[in-house]
Amino acid sequence: MIKQISYLAICKSMVVMLFLSVSTVFAQHNENKNNKREESVTLSYGLPFSYSLDTYTGWDIKNDAGDVLSTGSGDINEVFSKPGNYSVYIHEKHNDDSKSSCDHDQYPSKVTIKVSPLKMVFDFSSIQFSKKIKEGQSTKGITVTVNAVYSSYENRPADYHHGFTTAGVGTSLSGRLNEDKVLLKNGINKLEFSLEGFTTKGNNIMIEFKDINDQVQPYTLIEKN
The missing domain is CATH 2.60.40 (Immunoglobulin-like)
Incomplete structure (x- = not known):
């Protein structure tokens, strides 16, 4: 009887620990997601937009409808000839095996561009x-x-x-x-x-x-x- 109670106590303890572990991972995921930096800029139509990135960092530019207008890697140099709202998505490469605290985002994950008429x-x-x-x-x-x-x-x-x-x-x-x-x-x-x-x-x-x-x-x- 004592062994059965001990076994049940251990099982309950493991369930609680598993629940806390999953909750912690979920909270960390949300925290990392919320910590993604975003920037916004306003510029006039027909004027150049430039953003400096390292050679291996990819990016793509989308309009309000989600259509990809341009894609590439490294520095961004684009001219928006038509007014509207655009989004630049920046994709950084990370070393998944790295445990260094220095391996974090250098750039914002998204730059929102308002092009004025x-x-x-x-x-x-x-x-x-x-x-x-x-x-x-x-x-x-x-x-x-x-x-x-x-x-x-x-x-x-x-x-x-x-x-x-x-x-x-x-x-x-x-x-x-x-x-x-x-x-x-x-x-x-x-x-x-x-x-x-x-x-x-x-x-x-x-x-x-x-x-x-x-x-x-x-x-x-x-x-x-």
Whole structure:
């Protein structure tokens, strides 16, 4: 009787251990799946998309319908001529026998790409300041003009309302459109901003303009003494 009870206890213990073991493996699988990195980017139609990968890493690009549009290995260099949503799936090779903690994903498993039907490129060769920015002095009254080349896949105008911010040591500069919004038309559009704030030191200021898709296009202003 004692032996029978001991046997039943051992069986119950093994069942509990097996259940816990399966639960642990299932939890680890879900954790690994959830830990897969994903990235997302926005770009305009007709502009190149580049992503650096090692030679042996494979990838494929699919549209919203799941159709494979392109496949390959190594660096990705693609141009999306049509607006829409696309997905890049990256397939890394791992050594299944490796027990090293270093053998993990270097790249995201998926990159979601939103291709906008609107395109706007600042022509920084046309940028002009009405006055020179001086250290420690207010920039009130200084205007910045720059041309922006705009195009639409469907040949439609669009409202633009972004200002700009700056980055640099000792600078608190920002810019706002002189108009609340500007109606962009296909071709060259001249934009005018009013500066606000001041800079205390340094002559290297990065101006971060935002395009119609809310993406930053930086311009570095280097004032010569």
